[in-house]
Every structure is written in C-alpha cells, then in structure tokens.
Amino acid sequence: MMKKRLLWQIYPSFLLIILISVVGVGWYGSQSIRKFHLNQVAEDLNSSAHLIEKQISVNLTTYNFKEIDDFCKQIAAISSTRITVILPNGEVVADSDEIPSRMKNHADRPEFQNALERGSGNSLRFSETLGKKMMYLAIPIKQDDTVMAVVRTSVPITAIDEALKNIYKKLFWAGLIVAVCAAVISLAISKKISRPVEQMTEVAKHFASGKLDLRLSIPNAAELADLAKALNEMAQQLNARIDTITEERSQIQAILSSMIEGVLAVDSDEHIVSCNKAAAELLGIDADKSHGLSVEEAIRNPQLQQYIKNTIENKQATETECSVLNDGGRFLQLYGSALADDKGNNTGAVLVLHDITRTRQLEEVRRDFVANVSHELKTPVTSIKGFVETLLDGAVNDPQEAQKFLKIIAKHSDRLNAIIEDLLSLSRLEEDSEKRRLSFEKTSLRPALVSAIELSKVKADQKHITVKLLCDKEITGKINAALIEQAVLNLVDNAIKYSLDNSTIQISAKKQENEVLVTVSDKGCGIEKEHLERIFERFYVVDKGRSRKLGGTGLGLSIVKHIAGVHGGYVKVESTVGKGSIFEIHLPSNLSNEENTGKSS
C-alpha cells in the first residue's frame, strides 16, 4: 500500500482541529449572542410591561378599557413594542396593533397562562393575529392579590434575527480569516516538523542503498537530533565494518587465487559459493560463471557430485581420488570437509583439490620401467643359465660345443653389461641432476663432438662409414661437455648401427636464435612414422630382433633425451624410411646454472 507523506498526515489533523475549533467557537458564540440578545429583549419587554402596568392599573379598576386601548396604541406608536391587555378570562381588552373586539380569546396563550400561574411568562412563537414570529412577555396586574388583568408586551423576532444575521455574517468572515491564517501557519508548522524527518528518511534510503559516506544534518528537535546522531554513528560503523570485511575478503580471495590447490566451496543445497582459479582449471569450469550454479549443472562428473553430496551429509572430513576428463584426463586427490555455522547447523562443504596426474604418471613410468628392466635382464640371464647348465650336463667335454656355448654366454654377458651400463648412466644422470651435482661451463662444443667421433671411429671404420663434422670453434654453449659427448656418441652409434656400409654421417652444430642446435644425420634405414613419438622412451625399440642383434639396449635415445633435458633443452627427430634420419639436440644458449635441473623421463 502506498504510504502517505508525514506532512499529509500531520497537516489534515491540524486542519481538522482548526475547523472544529472555528465551527465550535462560532456556533457557541452565535448561540451566546442570540441568547444574550433574546434575554436583553425579554428584559426590555419586562420593563415596558411594568411601566404599562403602572399606567393602566387605575383605568382597570374603573373598567375604562377604551382608555387603556388608546394608551396602548399611543405607546406602540413611539416604540416598536406591541402591547396587549388581557382580562383573566382571556378576553383581550386592549391591543396596540389590533381592534380588541376582533381578537380571539387569549386564554390558551402560553405566556398568558404562565403569567397567571407563576407571576410571569414569556414565549417565542408565531403570532396568528400578526402572522409573524414574536417574543411575548406577560405579567399579571394585581390589586389586593386579585389578578385584574394581564399585560403582555411583544416584539417581532424577525428584527432580532435580522440583527443577529449581521453579527453571524461578521462572525463567519472573522472565523474564515482566522481559519485561513491558522491553516497557513499550521502548514508551515507541519512542514517544519516533517522536513527533518523526510530529510532523514531520504539519507536513510541512501544508507540502505550502500552510500554510507553521506551524513545527516542534525535537526533542532532533541529527539530527532538524537536519532540523526545515532543514524550517522550507525552509518560510520557500518562503513568501517564493510571496509574491514571487503579487505578481509580480498585477502582471502588473493590467497585462494594464488593457491596451487583448487578450493571449491558449496552450500547445503549443493550450489557453488566459491571456486578459486586452480579449482576452475582442474575441473574445467569457468570460476566466475559457476558461482550460484548447482554442482550437477557445473561439474559433469558423477563421482565428484556423489563425493560432495556425501561430504555434506556425513559431516566428516574425508579423502578420495577421482579422475576428470578435461584436458586429456587428470587425476585429482580430494579432501572434503563439511561446513557448519556457530550453532552447528550444516551450511555446506569445502573441497581441496590436488592435481596428482603427474605423480600418477611417474608411478606408471616407474612401474613400466621396473617391468621392462626385469624383462630385459631376464632374457640374457635365462640364456646364460641355460647354456651353463648344458655345459655342466656334459657339453663341457666337447671342446667344439663348449667353445660355441661359451661364445653365446659371452655375448649375453656383454648384453647384460650394456644394459646395466646404460641403466647406471641413466640413474647417475637422474641423481646428479636431482642433487644439482652437474656442472655447466661456457665452452666450445667442437671438442665434445670430435671426441664422440673418435670413440665411434672403430665401429664406423668396420662399416667403412665416413663421419663428417661441421662445427666452428667459436660455437660455444654453457654445457656439460662429457654429457654432450655421450649424447652425440649415442646418436652416432645409432647412425652407424642403422646405416648401410660405405654411407656417410654428418654431425653439425650451429648457433640459432636463443639456442645451439646439434644435429646427427644419416642416410640409413629411417624410422616409420608411428614409432617416431615413442623411440625416446626407455626400452622402446622398433625391431626387437634387429636391435638385439646390433647390440642395442633400447636405452640409448632416452639417455640422449635426458641429457638434453638436464641442459634445459629438448630432442627432435625427422626420419624418412629408406632415406635416413636427422636427430636434433636443442640447447638453450642462455642456460643458467639454476635451470640445470631439467628432468626428462
């Protein structure tokens, strides 16, 4: 319902009071004046009647009614009063305005009856004789306690009414002027009372809409002044509290958004109330848009939805792991805890999310690695054991057979040795890079490349392969020369292994923007496309039989990748089956010691 302004509640009350007062005073005044006037007229009539009584009492005793009638008419001619003399039986014997003989018997007139009974009587009534409203006053004329006659004086009341009308008119105008003045004054007073209240209401509305910097002016009225002060105080305190809350909120927000862990808070109806950047990334949702959405709408993961539901219901802190499908699949570790207010009522739950994808992947890699190592070691060990048992069973007595078996045992031992050597290299590399034991020096690359070529010279010569080197002495890099030498040696070894006799291998090093690029290219058998992505994995070989025959362990390229990694660089391969392969080691030229912990798996 539309509420009325305070002014329009006060002002009509004032108007009503003014109206009642003016009308009341006017009515009472006019009635008093009328009463006073009538009393005055009655007094006059009474005096006249007594005067006339004295004059006519002699004629009455002599029954000279004609004389009395003439006297009445004479008196009436000089005063506006009508005089009537009535005998006790009601017969009119004299009248100033009429011929008495024509007049009716007046015994029934109330003023006449009252005069006889009480000694005086007056009445205000319509005169049938004159056809006017008249005021009558009658007194008895007595002689020795005997009523001789009744003298009645009267005046037309219309004259009194005329006189009163004028007074009423003046009273009305005076009342109207007073009422208008009072109405104007009371409007001003109403405004004076309501204005500060309306101003306070206006400012209070601004407070409610959040503009707490405004202040109320202090009104003169003590109560309103107290109220205004209290409101100003309240606004100031609210402002201060809101500032504190905002500050705390932005601190919490800053902490939440800088956290690596995802934090997700939901209310008891499973609607998202807070979601930090990390949580949004992990769950693949928009942090801003998700606010207020239900968990079912925002996170399309039944396992997670169920976990949130359970956390709210069970009111217990729990931990679980779950996989989410965004970003190619992630594994999350969830810590959930129910939220409660001061009274212990359930208000929702908060979840902390850890991305454990990397840990899971590493666990998987280690598991595969252990399985691969066991498998790779088992094969030569089984063969060695088998041939040794055959020898023990008697083959040792046949020199030719024994020779053959011992050669096989030696070959498998070499393979075992090669695998163990490569494994040791890898683990040394990992350990050294983890413990930051590797040193990097700004040095020319050429010596390391020349040394690698020299170490592979015997194998290259066996296959009449030419190894060319294209590297300026000025090309330098912040490197661990021994590791670079080993990486290039592995690549050249492979190039020799997988190239035909009389072919050529080229090693080059050049400076590029922000990096040094080392390439080893051959014109060997090449690698099919589907294997290219995996050849840097540990123990991955394209052709097991061929690799084993050529003395490969499947670890050479993973060592190369690792060495590039500890330098903060990476490896790349391009290959065409039947045409050859190009292996590239990219080393950053601005490598600093802090970055030398780069890992590769």
Ligand code: ADP
């Ligand atoms: P391996 O000891 O068996 O050579 P690597 O890790 O060095 O193991 O190489 C993995 C696989 O990559 C090899 O089995 C081989 O099939 C392929 N490969 C490596 N280098 C070359 C190359 N230069 N030409 C063709 N294939 C290669």
